[in-house]
Amino acid sequence: MSLLVVGTVAFDAIQTPFGKTDKIVGGAATYICLSTSIFTKNINLVSVVGDDFPKEDIKTLNAKGVNTKGLQIKKGEKTFFWSGKYHNNMNSRDTIETQLNVLEDFDPIVPNEFKKSEYLMLGNLMPSVQKRVLDQMDKKPKLIVLDTMNFWMDHFMDDLKDALKNVDVLTINDEEARQLSEEYSLLQASKKILDMGPKYLIIKKGEHGAFLFSKDQVFFSPALPLESVLDPTGAGDSFAGGFVGYLAKTKNVSFENMKRAVLYATVMASFTVEKFGTENLKMITKEEIDCRLKHLKDMSQIS
Amino acid sequence: MSLLVVGTVAFDAIQTPFGKTDKIVGGAATYICLSTSIFTKNINLVSVVGDDFPKEDIKTLNAKGVNTKGLQIKKGEKTFFWSGKYHNNMNSRDTIETQLNVLEDFDPIVPNEFKKSEYLMLGNLMPSVQKRVLDQMDKKPKLIVLDTMNFWMDHFMDDLKDALKNVDVLTINDEEARQLSEEYSLLQASKKILDMGPKYLIIKKGEHGAFLFSKDQVFFSPALPLESVLDPTGAGDSFAGGFVGYLAKTKNVSFENMKRAVLYATVMASFTVEKFGTENLKMITKEEIDCRLKHLKDMSQIS
Numbered sequence: 001m002s003l004l005v006v007g008t009v010a011f012d013a014i015q016t017p018f019g020k021t022d023k024i025v026g027g028a029a030t031y032i033c034l035s036t037s038i039f040t041k042n043i044n045l046v047s048v049v050g051d052d053f054p055k056e057d058i059k060t061l062n063a064k065g066v067n068t069k070g071l072q073i074k075k076g077e078k079t080f081f082w083s084g085k086y087h088n089n090m091n092s093r094d095t096i097e098t099q100l101n102v103l104e105d106f107d108p109i110v111p112n113e114f115k116k117s118e119y120l121m122l123g124n125l126m127p128s129v130q131k132r133v134l135d136q137m138d139k140k141p142k143l144i145v146l147d148t149m150n151f152w153m154d155h156f157m158d159d160l161k162d163a164l165k166n167v168d169v170l171t172i173n174d175e176e177a178r179q180l181s182e183e184y185s186l187l188q189a190s191k192k193i194l195d196m197g198p199k200y201l202i203i204k205k206g207e208h209g210a211f212l213f214s215k216d217q218v219f220f221s222p223a224l225p226l227e228s229v230l231d232p233t234g235a236g237d238s239f240a241g242g243f244v245g246y247l248a249k250t251k252n253v254s255f256e257n258m259k260r261a262v263l264y265a266t267v268m269a270s271f272t273v274e275k276f277g278t279e280n281l282k283m284i285t286k287e288e289i290d291c292r293l294k295h296l297k298d299m300s301q302i303s
Numbered sequence: 304m305s306l307l308v309v310g311t312v313a314f315d316a317i318q319t320p321f322g323k324t325d326k327i328v329g330g331a332a333t334y335i336c337l338s339t340s341i342f343t344k345n346i347n348l349v350s351v352v353g354d355d356f357p358k359e360d361i362k363t364l365n366a367k368g369v370n371t372k373g374l375q376i377k378k379g380e381k382t383f384f385w386s387g388k389y390h391n392n393m394n395s396r397d398t399i400e401t402q403l404n405v406l407e408d409f410d411p412i413v414p415n416e417f418k419k420s421e422y423l424m425l426g427n428l429m430p431s432v433q434k435r436v437l438d439q440m441d442k443k444p445k446l447i448v449l450d451t452m453n454f455w456m457d458h459f460m461d462d463l464k465d466a467l468k469n470v471d472v473l474t475i476n477d478e479e480a481r482q483l484s485e486e487y488s489l490l491q492a493s494k495k496i497l498d499m500g501p502k503y504l505i506i507k508k509g510e511h512g513a514f515l516f517s518k519d520q521v522f523f524s525p526a527l528p529l530e531s532v533l534d535p536t537g538a539g540d541s542f543a544g545g546f547v548g549y550l551a552k553t554k555n556v557s558f559e560n561m562k563r564a565v566l567y568a569t570v571m572a573s574f575t576v577e578k579f580g581t582e583n584l585k586m587i588t589k590e591e592i593d594c595r596l597k598h599l600k601d602m603s604q605i606s
Contacts, residue, residue: 209511
C-alpha cells in the first residue's frame, strides 16, 4: 500500500476571534500528510516550497512517514503564503493576503517510484495541476480522491469539470456543492455532481457534520460538539487525510468501509480545529483518536 | 397511557419562496396532536379558539384520537392568527402580522379527567400559561416536555426559567440554546441549560439535525436530506409531537429509547416541511413513516 498526496505546503498567518499566529507552517498537503500519518507510514508527497521553508519542518514530515522526494525546493524563491481572518461565527473568513510565489508556475513532477501509488489524494490546488498529476500515474490508482474549493469554480470551472471525470471521490463543502451543481437541495446537488464523474461525493458541513453520497446510498456523520474551536484552518484537509488514510490502511474501498472512514475523518478534523495550525495534529496519539471515535459512535449509533 | 397536549390552535398565512397560503389551520398544538396521533390515540388537548374556527377541523382532530374537551371555544371572539414570510434559505422568517385575539387572556383550564395524564407536552406558549397547566396536574406526569422560543426569552425570561425548573425535556433550536445559555458552543450551552432544571435537552438545528443531551450522554440525529422543502412551519412542533408520541406509545423514558424517539421525531418533521401547513401530516401513513425511518437509520448507522 502506498499513498500519493499532492497539494500545497505553505506558510499561513491566521486570525480568529480567539487569537492570531505569526507565519506558521500550513498548506493542504501538510494537513493531509499529518492526518494520514496516523493510519499509514507509506506516504509520498508531491509539492513545492521555496528555500525559505524550514528544513526541520520537512524532517517532521519525514519522521511521520512522509517521503518528500517529490517536494521541489526552489532556490531563491519563496514559499506560498496565505493570510486570513475568520469572522465571529468561524464559518466564514476573509483572505487578507495571498502570495502565490512558487505556486505561480508549479509543475508537479511525480517521481518514478511514486507513479505506482495505489491511493491518490489530490489536495486543493489548481485543477489543471491536479490533472497533470493524474496523467503521470503509471496505472489508475485504486482510489483517487480530489479536494477543491470555490475559487477554482469561480475561475477554472471547465478545468475542474475535466479533472472530475477521472476521480473516484470528490470532497467539497455545502456551499461549493451548491455552486458546482447549481442546486440548493444537497440531495439534488449530489445527483448532479455524481453525474459529472465522481462515484462518491463527500459534502462537508463544518460543525454540522458531513454527508457521503454514492448513486444509491447516503451516509451522514455528525461533527463532534466541541467545548471550543480555536482555528478552523485545515479542518477539511485533515478530514480528507483521515478519510483516505483509513481507506489506505484497511485496503477496502467499499461504501460500508467509507462510512467508517468518514467517522475517522470527522475525528481528525475535530482535533485540528481545537488548536491553531497543525499543533494538535502533530501531537495526537492513536489512543486519543480511538477514544474520540468511540464518543462519536456513542452519539450517533443506536442499539 | 394518556398524553396531554397544550399549545395554540390557530390560523396561519404563510409565504415561502415556493408559494403562499390563505388563512389555513395551524398552531403548535395542532401540529403536535397530528404528529402524536401516529403513535397513540389517547390525546387530550387544552387550548383556545374563537367561534370563527371551523368545526370540521375540530372533527378532524377528534377522528385522529384527540379529545377536545379542553379546547375552549370563545363566543364572539377570534382565533389566534399569525402571518409570516420565509426568506430564501428557509432558515429565517419575518412575522408579517400577529393577532393574539383569544390568546390575549387565555386561562388554560385542565378538565378533571385530563389531570392524571401520564405524559405532558407543553407546546410553545407564554411560559406563565405553561406553568399554570403544570400546577393543575393531580400528580407529576411521567414525562413533561416543554417547547418554547426566542420571543419568550426576549420578554419573559424569568417566567421561562421558573417553568424550566419543573420540566423533564426542553426542546429549543440552536439559536435559542445560545440565547438561553449565553454560550456559543452548543456543548457548553447544554451544560448550562441542564443546570436550569431539565434532565434532557433537545437542540433542533433544522436541516442540520438535532441533538439530545443528558448530563452525561449525547445523541445526534441528522435531518433527512429532502428533494424540496416547501414550508418549514410546524417542523419543530411535529418533531416534538413525534418525540413525545413515540415515548408515550412505548412507555419507556430511558435515554436509549429517547434516541429512537428522536429518529421518529426527525421523520415526522421531514414530512411536515414537504407540504404547506398540516397537509402532509394529516395524510401520511404508518407505512410511509416506517419506510423513511429505515432510510434515516441506513444513513446514520454503521454495521
